[in-house]
Each structure stands twice: as structure tokens, then as C-alpha cells.
Amino acid sequence: MAEKAKSPKRAAKPGKSGNSAKKDKGGPLGRVAKIAGIVVLALLLIAAVIGIVFYERTELPDPNADFTTQTTRLYFRDGTSELGSLAIQNRTNISYDDMPQSIKDAVVAAEDRTFWTNQGVDLKGMGRAFWGILTNREISGGGSTITQQYIKIRYLTSDQTFSRKFTELALAIKMDNTASKEEVLEGYLNTIYFGRGAYGIEAAAQAYFNVSAADLTIDQSAALAAMVNTPSTLDPASGDNARQALLQRYNYVIDGMLDPIGSITQEQHDQYYNQLPEFPDIPVSDVYGGPNGFLIEMATSELEAQGFTPEQINGGGLTIITTVDARMQQAAIDAAESTVQRAVDNAYYITDDEGNRVKPSADDLHVGLASIDVGTGGILALYGGSDFVSNSRNWATTPRYAASTFKVWGAVAGLRNGFGLSSTLRGSTYTPEGDTEPVQNDSAYNYGTVTLQKAIQDSINTSFVDLIARIPNGTEELIRAANDAGIPEDDSWAPQVNRMVLGEGEVTALDNATGYATLAGNGVRNETHIVAEVRDASGNVVYSGNSEGVQAIETPVAQDLSYALSGAVAGSTVSAVDGRDVAGKTGTEGIAVGQDGATKQITRSAWLCGYTKQIATAVVMVAGDDGNQNLDVYARPGSGAFYGAGYPTDVWNSYMAVATDGLPFVDFDPPANIQPTVRNTLPVTSATSAAPQPTETTEPEETSAPETTRPVETTEEPEPTGPETTAPETTEAPEPEEPTRTGRSG
Numbered sequence: 001m002a003e004k005a006k007s008p009k010r011a012a013k014p015g016k017s018g019n020s021a022k023k024d025k026g027g028p029l030g031r032v033a034k035i036a037g038i039v040v041l042a043l044l045l046i047a048a049v050i051g052i053v054f055y056e057r058t059e060l061p062d063p064n065a066d067f068t069t070q071t072t073r074l075y076f077r078d079g080t081s082e083l084g085s086l087a088i089q090n091r092t093n094i095s096y097d098d099m100p101q102s103i104k105d106a107v108v109a110a111e112d113r114t115f116w117t118n119q120g121v122d123l124k125g126m127g128r129a130f131w132g133i134l135t136n137r138e139i140s141g142g143g144s145t146i147t148q149q150y151i152k153i154r155y156l157t158s159d160q161t162f163s164r165k166f167t168e169l170a171l172a173i174k175m176d177n178t179a180s181k182e183e184v185l186e187g188y189l190n191t192i193y194f195g196r197g198a199y200g201i202e203a204a205a206q207a208y209f210n211v212s213a214a215d216l217t218i219d220q221s222a223a224l225a226a227m228v229n230t231p232s233t234l235d236p237a238s239g240d241n242a243r244q245a246l247l248q249r250y251n252y253v254i255d256g257m258l259d260p261i262g263s264i265t266q267e268q269h270d271q272y273y274n275q276l277p278e279f280p281d282i283p284v285s286d287v288y289g290g291p292n293g294f295l296i297e298m299a300t301s302e303l304e305a306q307g308f309t310p311e312q313i314n315g316g317g318l319t320i321i322t323t324v325d326a327r328m329q330q331a332a333i334d335a336a337e338s339t340v341q342r343a344v345d346n347a348y349y350i351t352d353d354e355g356n357r358v359k360p361s362a363d364d365l366h367v368g369l370a371s372i373d374v375g376t377g378g379i380l381a382l383y384g385g386s387d388f389v390s391n392s393r394n395w396a397t398t399p400r401y402a403a404s405t406f407k408v409w410g411a412v413a414g415l416r417n418g419f420g421l422s423s424t425l426r427g428s429t430y431t432p433e434g435d436t437e438p439v440q441n442d443s444a445y446n447y448g449t450v451t452l453q454k455a456i457q458d459s460i461n462t463s464f465v466d467l468i469a470r471i472p473n474g475t476e477e478l479i480r481a482a483n484d485a486g487i488p489e490d491d492s493w494a495p496q497v498n499r500m501v502l503g504e505g506e507v508t509a510l511d512n513a514t515g516y517a518t519l520a521g522n523g524v525r526n527e528t529h530i531v532a533e534v535r536d537a538s539g540n541v542v543y544s545g546n547s548e549g550v551q552a553i554e555t556p557v558a559q560d561l562s563y564a565l566s567g568a569v570a571g572s573t574v575s576a577v578d579g580r581d582v583a584g585k586t587g588t589e590g591i592a593v594g595q596d597g598a599t600k601q602i603t604r605s606a607w608l609c610g611y612t613k614q615i616a617t618a619v620v621m622v623a624g625d626d627g628n629q630n631l632d633v634y635a636r637p638g639s640g641a642f643y644g645a646g647y648p649t650d651v652w653n654s655y656m657a658v659a660t661d662g663l664p665f666v667d668f669d670p671p672a673n674i675q676p677t678v679r680n681t682l683p684v685t686s687a688t689s690a691a692p693q694p695t696e697t698t699e700p701e702e703t704s705a706p707e708t709t710r711p712v713e714t715t716e717e718p719e720p721t722g723p724e725t726t727a728p729e730t731t732e733a734p735e736p737e738e739p740t741r742t743g744r745s746g
Contacts (some may be wrong), residue, residue, distance in 0.1 A: 070317025070537055071203065074296060076326040077378070077532060083322060084287045084296045088315040091199040093537075094213060096186035102218045103201055104185060105263035106225035109256030110249075112146040116181055120147040150188040194224055195231030210282050218264060219277040222257065226250040236279050247276055286389060291333050293388025294396070295324055298379075298530050306543060308534075317537030322530050323378030323545065328371065331658035332381040336367040339651045343634045350633050360633045364623055367651060368395035368509035371617040371659060372517045376547040377526030380615065380659065382510070393627075399490050399506035400622050401605040403587030403644065404459045406503035408519070408561065408609075410468055411456055412481035415557040417471045420676035421453040421564055425463035428688065432469055432498055439465045439499070448685035456564040459585070464501045470678065475500060484552040485515035486525050503587060509618040516609045517616035519561055519583070522669060523553035556672030563671035569610060570645060576653035577612055577660045581668040584610025584652075586644035590631075603631040606644040608652045613666035615659055619648045 071087040108115045144152065194204035204224050205213040216224070226249040227234045234246040251273055258269040288296060299322055300313050312318065344362045352358050369383040384394035414423070427447030429440040441447065441461045447454070455463030468474035478501055479489055493505035510528065518525040526549040534543035565583035574582055590603035605627075609618040621642075623629040631642035639646065 069311075069315030072313060072316055072318040072320060074299060074320045074322060076324050076329070077322060078326065079321050081326045083292060083324065086287065086296070086300070086314045087197075088311075089199040090197045090203045090207070091190070092202040092317070093190045093200060094202045096182050098214055099186070099189055099201060100214055100216050100221065101263070102221035103189065103213065103216055103224065105257050105261050106218075106221040106253055107185070107189060107228065108146070109222075109261050109263075110225040110253045111149065111228060113256055113260055115146050115185070118145055118147075120145060120184075146188050147184050150184060150191060153191055153193075192228055193231060195227055195235050207282065208279060209277075210280055217277065218257075218268065219254075219272045219275070222253045222272065223250050223277055226253050236276065243276070247274065250276060288388045290387055291336075291383055291385065292329070294384035294394050295322065295329070295382060295530065297388060297392070298382070298394075298397075302529060302531050303534065303543070306531075308543075318542075319535040319539075320531060321533045321535075323373065323376070323380065323532045324382070324530065325380045325659075328381040328655075328659045331655050332369050332371065332383045335651045335654035335658075336369055336383045337386060339647050339654065340365050340367060342650075343636075343647050346637050347634045364625070364629070365631075365634055366395045366622050366627060368398065368400075368620045368622075369617065369651060369655065370396045370508075370510040370513040371615060371655065372513045372528060374517045374520040374611065374614050374616055375524070375526065375549065377514070377517070377528045377549070378532060378545065378547065379510075379528065379530045381617075381655070382530075395620070395622065395627065396509045398627060399492070399508045399511075400620055400627050401589035402503035402505060402507040402512070403589035403605055403607055404503055405512055405585050405587040405607045405609045405618075406482070406505065406507065407456070407459065407464050407501055408565070408585055409482040409485065409487070409515070410464045410478055410501040411452065411561055411564070412485070412553060412557055413471055413474065413477040414452060414467045415560055415674055416481070416554065417477060418676060418678035419452055419467065419471075420674045421451060421456075421560055421671075423452045423676045423678060424449050424680045424682050424684070425452060425455055425460075426466040426682065427455070427460050427463055428685065430462060430466075432465060435498065446688040448687045449682050453564050453567070456561075456585075457568045459568070459587075461502055465498060468501045469498060474498075481553070482515065484525065485518040486528065486552070487511045487515045503589060509620045512607070512609050512618035512620075513616050516584070516611050516618065518553060519558050519565075520611040520613060520616050521549065521558075522555045523551055523558035524549040525552035556674050559669050559672045560674050562668045566668065570649060572653055573608075573610060573649065573656075576657045578657075580612050580660060580665055582610060582612050583668070584608060586649065588642070588644045590641070601632065601641065603635075603642045604628055606631060606642050606646070606648045608644050608648045610652060610656075612656075612660060612663075613668060614663055615656065617652060617656055617659070619652045619655075621648050621651070 069088045070091050070093055071085050071089075073085045074083040075081060076083055112118070190200040190202075192201075193199055194201070194207070196204075196207040198204040198207040201216075201224070202213045205211050205216055205220075208224065209216070209220050211220075223246065226246055229249060234242055234249060236243040236246055254264075254269055254273050257264045258266065264272075287293070299320055300310075303313055303320070304310065340362055343365060344359055347360050349357045350360055366385065367383055369381065370379065371381040372378070373380050382396050384396040385391055388394075415421075427441075427450035429438050429444060429446060431438040439462050447458070447460055447462075450458070450460060450463055452463070452467065454460070455467070468478055471477050475498065479493065483489060487507055488511065490506045493500055496502075496504045514525075514528045517528075527546045529545040529547075531543070532545050533541060536542050562583045565585060566581060568586075569582055569584045573584065574580075585608075587605070587607035587609075588603060589605045590601065591598045592601055604622065606621050607619065609616075611617070621631065623631045623634065632640075634647070635642045636646045
């Protein structure tokens with residue numbers, strides 16, 4: 001059998017033989033590439049795992065503290081007229097629905113045109129940022145989305161490091177997955193800085209255009225959105241270069257609003273393009289500047305005393321409604337400042353440190369005015385100085401010599417302890433028992449025996465020292481009367497001993513107004529306060545001022561005293577309040593030649609404290625940085641000294657004419673006619689000398705203030721036998737120059 005022929009085998013190609021060919025495929029480079037690929041995949045897998053773990057573990061931290069604050073606003077008592085604002089950051093949050101569509105579209109066009117579609121991050125931008133960090137540790141370009149910017153500002157820092165960028169990336173993705181785009185944009189627009197100290201769109205709208213954010217126009221929105229990029233260099237108030245740079249950025253925003261945002265038409269684009277909106281002149285406000293700065297300081301201090309923290313007050317978004325009346329406050333400012341200027345214009349020439357003859361400075365003459373709502377204790381107006389920033393000493397709350405305004409509390413003590421208005425007292429110079437120094441009246445005038453009513457109306461020193469001496473524990477009763485009225489004891493009172501009633505101790509204008517308001521309210525004392533109400537950022541009332549009163553002085557005592565004091569005011573004061581019932585007391589304190597080593601007569605304080613049935617107002621005037629210098633250089637022309645019946649009365653009259661305008665006419669209650677139980681034992685004596693009359697002269701052109709003794713009051717009231725049932729007429733022509741003091745105290 002023939003053997004089958006075998007098929008010939010195909011010759012192997014040169015250089016190859018079976019297994020060796022497979023083994024050598026790709027060579028060394030192939031093996032390196034494969035290994036590299038495996039390493040890269042492993043690294044990517046590790047990175048992904050790390051990224052997932054980092055993402056899962058990364059939580060939104062607490063917001064940066066300053067970005068949780070909102071502006072607190074203070075208002076006058078009408079609740080609409082703004083007094084000032086307080087802020088750690090000037091910010092007022094508003095809801096997404098209250099934001100105009102134009103600002104939403106403009107900011108998206110300016111900062112993140114893919115905002116509505118991206119996942120909260122911009123990978124290309126992040127790549128540029130990482131490269132910047134790698135090359136020079138500085139991020140030299142933008143690229144952050146709105147979500148990333150919001151994360152960085154509200155929760156992180158501006159550190160240019162990998163760790164901060166990775167955290168920002170993770171938080172941005174997480175926020176995009178957990179919050180709606182509307183929520184993110186709302187938070188961003190309430191947080192971002194727009195320049196001029198304005199954080200958030202509401203504050204920015206006010207700072208640049210003096211409108212609410214809801215009223216922003218398209219071009220205004222575009223301009224504000226343009227400034228987010230670099231607000232410090234794009235504020236048009238910074239000059240032409242800034243305005244030109246802003247215009248370029250503004251045009252970019254307007255372009256973006258047309259395409260790709262599509263929120264404006266071509267016609268609107270052409271209308272606004274290359275045409276910035278008008279920026280009104282908005283003065284930069286120093287919240288504590290001017291006389292109203294004292295009110296803001298007092299309101300914040302009062303709230304701190306009630307338990308509010310500085311953080312709550314300055315950044316809690318509170319609405320603080322004060323008790324201050326805007327019209328009355330302006331009247332107080334006008335009255336104080338115009339009177340000071342008139343006093344300076346009319347003042348005597350003095351010699352300055354360089355030997356020049358000059359008028360005294362307006363900066364050295366100070367007015368303190370406090371006005372209180374009778375029945376509530378709310379401060380209606382207060383003037384403590386012309387500018388809180390330049391001099392924060394509040395002359396309405398700085399204690400100074402009370403002078404004869406303090407005699408009122410001696411009268412309260414007397415009426416409480418067996419004396420009546422018809423009780424008789426010493427009216428001439430005498431030496432109190434156990435004393436070595438005689439007490440005398442101003443200009444050493446001797447009135448003889450007088451009634452308490454006469455002593456009140458003519459401010460007779462000797463009578464009040466006699467009264468307190470005859471009251472058991474008289475000094476303690478005097479202090480109790482003042483305390484009950486609402487005047488706290490000052491350290492300066494006790495050293496005055498039996499002369500305390502003459503007002504050589506110190507009282508503030510605000511405390512004096514409080515005390516006289518108690519008399520106006522028939523003895524009901526209210527807690528003096530300046531804050532009426534506080535609402536939180538949500539509009540809830542969280543605090544109300546205490547306006548409840550307590551019967552601190554007996555009603556009959558207050559009624560009789562109001563009756564007596566209504567005869568102590570000048571006719572000009574009655575006219576100022578349009579004939580309303582008015583009561584009050586002037587006061588002038590100083591030292592005579594030889595007293596306390598003085599080489600010349602000096603007046604250190606001058607007052608008028610007075611009230612109608614609705615408003616009690618105290619005015620004090622002092623001189624010098626410390627308020628203890630000589631007022632006489634500002635004396636009215638023709639007057640030998642500075643009196644409470646002069647410029648302080650002018651301030652009071654000018655203010656109260658406005659404050660009482662439009663108020664109903666309310667009469668004082670009739671006097672109670674308290675019958676004395678202390679028997680009158682003094683012999684009846686008459687005045688032993690004629691009261692000196694003030695000399696009217698023309699103002700000298702260049703002369704120093706004359707060293708003269710003070711004239712006494714020129715208006716004499718007939719000595720009554722007891723209180724009448726109606727208040728006496730007080731419209732006689734000449735204004736009285738009130739007497740008093742040990743040395744001089746009127």
C-alpha cells in the first residue's frame with residue numbers, strides 16, 4: 001500500500017519561531033507602558049476613593065461669624081424716621097423673592113454664566129487655580145463659580161493653598177447637591193461685598209443709589225454686579241479711571257445679560273450699553289457724628305444694661321425704636337447751637353495766652369438739655385454736645401452744680417414735714433446754730449421774714465437753710481426727697497452739710513428733668529429711658545421700655561409745689577409755651593471774691609428747669625473743658641454775670657415753643673393747700689435794704705468781664721398768706737435775675 005505523501009511544512013519567517021515571538025511582543029517600552037497604565041489606574045482609583053471619602057466627611061462648617069450679622073437700625077419714636085444704624089458689617093438680608101430679577105441675571109452674567117447648569121464647580125477654572133498654586137503659590141486668575149465664591153466667603157478663608165481649594169471644591173459640589181440654585185444665589189447676593197462698606201444687595205442698593213434693592217433698575221443692577229469683581233477699584237466715586245474701568249466691566253455684564261442669559265432684549269441692550277446709570281451724591285455717614293451720636297450711644301448703653309450683648313446690638317439686625325421725637329430733637333439742637341453762637345457774638349473780649357484781645361470760643365461754652373415725656377419717662381429730646389465723635393462728654397448726663405434748682409427738694413422735704421407754703425422762714429442773713437459762717441442771700445440782700453412760697457419764688461438762700469435746719473433729720477429728708485423724685489445722690493452732696501439745699505452739690509440735666517417730670521406728674525415717678533421698643537430681625541418684639549410709674553412723692557406736695565413754682569417763671573417762659581400752665585426754677589452757681597481763694601467773681605453753672613403738664617425740660621450751661629470755668633465772659637450785654645434767667649432760659653424757651661406746639665392745653669391741678677403743723681415762731685420782720693437793680697449798659701468793644709456783685713431779682717411778688725386756688729399771673733414784663741448762693745448760688 002502506497003504511503004500517503006506528507007504536506008510540506010511552511011517555513012518559518014526569519015527571526016521568528018513559535019513561543020519566542022509572543023514573548024517578545026512590544027519589547028521593553030510596552031512593558032513600561034503597561035505598568036504605567038496600571039499605576040495610573042490605581043492612582044485614579046485611590047484618588048477617587050480618597051475624593052469620595054473626603055467628600056463624605058466634609059461638612060459645611062459654621063459660617064464665618066461676621067457673615068451671620070445684619071445691620072441694626074435705630075429710629076425716632078415714629079418708627080420710620082431713621083436715627084442711625086449699627087453694623088459689624090452693613091448688611092440687611094432680604095429673601096430671594098424680594099430681589100429684583102435684574103440683579104439675579106446681572107450677577108450671573110458677571111460672575112458665572114453657567115451657574116444654572118453647572119454642578120457648582122468650574123473644572124477649567126480649578127485647573128488654572130491649581131496651576132497657579134504649583135507655580136507661584138498665587139492664584140493669578142478667576143474661575144470660581146458663584147457657588148464656590150459663596151462657599152469661600154461665607155465658610156472658608158482666602159488662603160491660596162491646595163487644602164483650601166480641595167475643601168472649596170468638595171463643599172461646592174455638596175452644596176450644589178443639597179441646596180437649590182435659588183437658595184445658593186439668595187445666600188450669595190446677601191453675602192457678597194459690593195464696596196462702600198455694603199455687604200449684600202440691599203445695603204449696596206442703599207449705598208450707591210439710595211434705593212431699596214427691590215427698586216433697582218436694569219442698568220443699576222448691571223453696575224452693582226460689575227463691581228463685585230473688584231469693588232475697591234471700580235467705585236465711580238474714586239475718579240475717572242475707576243469710572244472708565246467700571247464702564248468696561250459694566251458693558252461685559254450688559255452683553256452677558258443679552259447673550260447667553262437672554263434676560264434683556266436687543267433694544268434694552270442698546271439702550272444701556274456704554275451708558276452707566278447716574279450715581280447720586282450720597283454722603284458717607286459717621287453713625288456717631290453730630291449731636292445725635294449721643295442718642296445712639298445712650299440707646300446702646302441702655303440695652304446693654306438690659307442684658308443685650310454688643311454682638312446682638314451691633315450685628316443682630318435689630319430694629320430699635322427710641323422715645324426721641326425727631327422734630328423736638330432738631331428743635332433742641334437748633335436752640336442750643338444758635339444760643340451758644342449768640343452768646344459768643346455778644347461776649348466780652350478776653351485776653352488770650354498770647355496777649356491778643358479776642359472773643360471767647362464757642363467750643364468752650366456748653367449746653368446740656370434733656371426733655372422728658374411726663375407720664376412715661378421717655379426722653380423726647382437730648383442735647384449733649386455738637387459732635388459725639390470730636391468730644392464724647394455728654395453735657396446732659398455730666399453732673400454739675402445744681403444751684404437753686406435743688407431748693408425744690410428742700411421745699412418737698414418741708415411740705416412733707418409739717419410746713420406749708422404759708423409757713424414763715426428767715427429771709428435775712430443769719431448764722432445757723434453750730435455754724436461759724438453766716439448764710440446770706442445774693443448781694444447780701446435781707447428780705448426779712450418770708451413765707452415758703454415767697455422763698456421759692458424769690459430763691460432766698462437763708463430761708464431754705466433755715467427750713468432744712470428746722471426739719472428733724474433735715475439733710476436726710478432733703479436727700480430722700482431728691483431720690484424719690486428720681487435724682488440719685490452724688491458724692492458731692494454730703495460735704496455741703498447744711499448748705500446742700502443751696503445746690504452746691506452736682507446733678508445732671510437728665511436727672512433734673514426726671515425730678516421735675518415727677519412734680520409735673522403729681523408725684524408719679526417714671527423710669528427715664530430712651531428705648532421704647534426693640535424688634536428682632538424677624539420683626540418680633542423682644543423688648544419694651546418700662547413706662548409704668550410709681551407714686552414717689554405725695555400728690556398734695558407735688559400740687560402745692562407746682563403752684564408755687566408757677567409763680568417763679570418769667571413772662572417770656574409763659575409766652576414760649578403759648579400761655580400754657582408752666583412751672584420752673586432757674587439757678588446760678590458761682591463763687592464770690594475771697595471764697596475758695598477766688599480773686600474774682602466766677603459763675604460756674606446756670607440753669608432753667610421747667611415743665612408743663614406734658615413735658616419737663618432741664619437746661620444747663622457751663623464753660624471750659626471740664627465744665628467748671630467762668631461763664632461770666634459770656635454774660636449778656638448789660639449784665640454783670642451769667643444767669644440762669646439769661647441764655648439758659650433762652651434755650652429752654654426756644655426749644656419748648658416747638659416741643660409744645662400742637663399739644664393740647666392741660667392745666668395744672670389746683671394746689672392742695674397743705675396746712676402747716678409746725679407753728680410759726682419767727683418774729684415778723686421787713687426787708688432792711690433795697691434790692692440792687694441790674695445796670696443796663698452797652699456792650700464794651702474791648703474790655704474784660706467786669707467784676708461785680710450780682711443783682712437780685714427785680715420782680716417782687718406780694719407776700720401771700722397762703723396758697724390761692726388759682727395760679728398767680730406770671731406775665732409781668734421784666735425777667736427776674738434770681739438771687740441766692742453762699743457766695744453766689746441762684
